[in-house]
Amino acid sequence: MGVFKAAAVQMRSGESPERNAVDLERLVREAAGQGATYIQTPEMTGALIRDKQARAASFTSEDKDIIVATGRGLARELGVFLHIGSTALLRADGKLANRALLFGPDGATLATYDKIHMFDVDLDNGESWRESAAYEPGTEAVVTEVAGAAKLGFAVCYDLRFPQLFRTEALAGADVLTVPAAFTRQTGEAHWHVLLRARAIENGAFVVAAAQGGLHEDGRETFGHSLIVDPWGRIIAEAAHDEPAVIVAEIDPAQSLAARKKIPNLKNARDFTINAGAVDAPRLRGAAS
Secondary structure, three states: OOOEEEEEEEEOOOOOHHHHHHHHHHHHHHHHHOOOOEEEOOOOOOOOOOOHHHHHHHOOEHHHOHHHHHHHHHHHHHOOEEEEEEEEEEOOOOOEEEEEEEEOOOOOEEEEEEOOOOOEEEOOOOOEEEHHHOOOOOOOOOEEEEOOOEEEEOOOHHHHHOHHHHHHHHHOOOOEEEOOEOOEHHHHHHHHHHHHHHHHHHHOOEEEEOEEEEEOOOOOEEEOOOEEEOOOOOEEEEOOOOOOEEEEEEEOHHHHHHHHHHOOHHHHOOOOOOOOOOOOOOOOOOOOO
16 A cells, blocks of 8 residues: 545635636645645535525536536546545436545546435524435445555545444545535534544544635635544644645555554454343444344
């Protein structure tokens, strides 16, 4: 397994996919100029739009999407693996997917992943969020090899709070876990670093997490602080702010093997049952059947 440089691109996507494509190109070129051969962008690279009607009108199918076309062209021109952290795309059935795409150095699509976990919540203050009302959740975890150097496990933003997804990918061979995101400032300040380091430590894997950051055109504010974490849980690169930026770190998959030898929890895990007394315990979602 070879050593390579990974980059996380921090963006502040607005409501125009065309303008975001310009920012994407500038930042990806900067990352490639720093020697990165794997480059990741954040969740919703294509656009962040709060208004439902405007959002629906802006999205198109994968074969017509400007972010997909720009990303594919950049990967081919620069000879890099370019991971569009996610963008909203129309599926063949007319539903929207929050989809990540990985392009190879020849511009070919090597993998796609549709975000599985939707942020649906009713808060005590009366505020509600229904991500599932806008996007169709994915149903399949994805692991793919990058040039024989590493195996990437895919996730998007809220997926970070579901450790069973990452454990499944680690057991399937992933030694680099990817978490492009658009965390809010409030949740980011409280949980972002802790969750990313936890996923790295408990799976003995690198974590690359490109983030949205700052005050966006639609009024939302995201946390930024893109991170790259090593398999021991050490932060090896960080954009310690919410401005557009590029961070780069060296990824040596051998470090993942070394961490898993020191703490072999993937091998030591055991099946177990639960005794909940008189309580009829539900089957845990994500547990092996």
